[in-house]
Amino acid sequence: MKQTLPTSRLAADAKKMGIDLFGVAAAEGFLDPAYLGKRPQDVFPGLASVVVIGVTVPKGAFKPLPRGRAQYTNTLMAGTATLRVAAFALARSLEDEGYDAAIVPCEGSEFGYWYADRKTLMADLSIKYAAWRAGLGSFGKNHLLITDRFGPRVRLAAVLTDAPLDPGHPKGGxxxxxxxxxxxxxxxxxxxxxxxxxxxxxxxxxxxFGDLGGLRCGMCIRACPLVER
Incomplete structure (x- = not known):
């Protein structure tokens, strides 16, 4: 039997696991004609909510760029590992309450696997769009999420679920x-x-993936004046 799962409880659990950003986007937001990405409903029938979580990336990983790209990339991967562990725990919590849940990859390519469409480089949904819908920030000119607290130095993941959680709302354009x-x-x-x-x-x-051999660039984030927030 499905139980009522308070969104605030999920948020508190996420915070205990080192998550800095938590929000929920309602599934219907991906049906907006203005949204040009892929619809998560196509891979997760019955979708009701998209739980978005994020961690901030330490400033020290950006400051030396373009030197130290190996350290920068490894720091990003550590953020990914944190997100995956937390997302897995949240998905388990949702399923313990009788709902279905699945974890969305943090990025299009990682550890030799491609999650995005190789031709379009589009994933099954835009986590950044979900974050905007959840009220966590807005897009920058570099097409990264700009948050109030951390600027662009965040890494995101998402959980798809049929649980009817309390959604957030965009705080701006x-x-x-x-x-x-x-x-x-x-x-x-x-x-x-x-x-x-x-x-x-x-x-x-x-x-x-060509010039840098798979290392991440990070120059557009390093250049952003909001990184120092």
Missing amino acids: LLSDRCAGCTRCIEACPVGAITPDGIDRQACAAYM
């Missing part, structure tokens, strides 16, 4: 107003993948 008039990430991109009109995913991926 899709594009962060703190990016207005700033072009630092555009100027910092080594391959010109970021422009005022959007981002070239293929150029970004080709640089990281």
Whole structure:
């Protein structure tokens, strides 16, 4: 028998596991015609909620860039490990209450596996869009999530569930107003993948998985003035 699972309890459990950001996006937000990504309903029938969790990445991982990319990449992977453990525990808690749950990968490619579509580089849903819907932040010009507390130096994961949790709501427009008039990430991109009109995913991926051999770049985050928050 399904039990009523308080959203606040899930949030408290996540915090105990080292999670810095927690929010819930209602499934219907992905049916908005303005959303151009893949719909999670296509891979998780009966979806009611998308639980979004995030951890902040230490500033010291960004400051030496472009030197120290191995340390930077390893720090990101440690964030991924933290998110996976927490997401797994939250999914187990949801299923203990009689609901179904599945964990969304933190990024498109990791540990030799590709989670995103190789041609479009699109995952089964945009976790950043879910985070915006949940009220955790807005998009930057670098197409990363800009949060009030940590700026862009966050790493995200999500849990899909049919549990009817209490959803959050966007706190502003899709594009962060703190990016207005700033072009630092555009100027910092080594391959010109970021422009005022959007981002070239293929150029970004080709640089990281070609030129850098799989190490992460991070220059657009390092250049953001909000990193020092």
